[in-house]
Amino acid sequence: MMKKNILLALVLLMMSKAYSQIVYAPITPNVDINLSPTGGSAANLFPIDFNNDGVVDFNFRWDVFSPGVYFMHITSGNAGAYNSQNQAIGTGSNNSFGVPYAMPLNANTNISSSSTGWITEQRGPLIGDGQSANFLGLGDRYIGVRFRISGQYHYGWVLVSFITNKLIIKSYAYQSSPDMAILAGDTGGSLGVGDYNLGESIKLYPNPTSDYI
Numbered sequence: 001m002m003k004k005n006i007l008l009a010l011v012l013l014m015m016s017k018a019y020s021q022i023v024y025a026p027i028t029p030n031v032d033i034n035l036s037p038t039g040g041s042a043a044n045l046f047p048i049d050f051n052n053d054g055v056v057d058f059n060f061r062w063d064v065f066s067p068g069v070y071f072m073h074i075t076s077g078n079a080g081a082y083n084s085q086n087q088a089i090g091t092g093s094n095n096s097f098g099v100p101y102a103m104p105l106n107a108n109t110n111i112s113s114s115s116t117g118w119i120t121e122q123r124g125p126l127i128g129d130g131q132s133a134n135f136l137g138l139g140d141r142y143i144g145v146r147f148r149i150s151g152q153y154h155y156g157w158v159l160v161s162f163i164t165n166k167l168i169i170k171s172y173a174y175q176s177s178p179d180m181a182i183l184a185g186d187t188g189g190s191l192g193v194g195d196y197n198l199g200e201s202i203k204l205y206p207n208p209t210s211d212y213i
Contacts, residue, residue: 021177021188022176022189024172024187027172030169033062033166033169035064035072035166035167037064039067041061041062043078044078045059045060046059050174051174056077057077057083058076058077058145059077068130070128071126071129073126073127074088074102074124085147086146087119087147088144089103090118099124101134102126104135105141106141107184109142110181111146111156111183111184112181127160127167128162135160139161140160140161141160142184144156147174150178154174154175154176154177155180156172156174156182157173157174158172159171171187173186
């Protein structure tokens with residue numbers, strides 16, 4: 001009986017994990033977005049449709065006006081299809097043109113309704129520009145995002161690396177359950193070893209027992 005009850009506890013734990021379903025999309029090979037070092041603009045460079053409903057949730061654009069004067073954006077949909085409900089977590093600061101910067105998040109940063117700094121910007125929050133390096137040279141960092149499905153927010157992340165004249169997009173994921181938090185870098189999947197370590201969280205009583213817990 002004790003073994004059956006422990007098995008039941010494990011099943012309930014796995015059911016709770018299944019309810020919180022993360023949809024993960026690795027990008028293999030990674031997508032490189034190369035900025036022109038001399039000048040020009042390019043939009044709609046890598047559309048992200050988190051839930052595959054045929055609607056682009058986020059995209060990327062760059063503008064280079066002269067050497068060293070560049071702007072790397074993440075946009076809320078395709079260029080020309082701005083969606084104010086698709087938002088990224090920002091740093092709280094803007095460049096001299098009033099465009100806010102997206103926050104470079106470390107792995108395991110909580111992304112949820114309690115996150116501060118949610119921004120929406122028709123020109124697209126900046127990953128970096130000639131005024132602030134922001135993501136530039138930091139290695140792998142996450143962009144925390146949220147968007148609506150059937151009127152409810154879903155939270156997600158996009159993993160990028162920004163080096164000189166190049167943005168590398170590596171993967172993305174979102175929480176398919178509405179209004180549920182996601183950790184930056186969390187890919188979901190099966191229970192890990194740590195999820196089975198119940199000794200600290202479950203106490204057996206009476207101990208020993210023969211029939212029930």
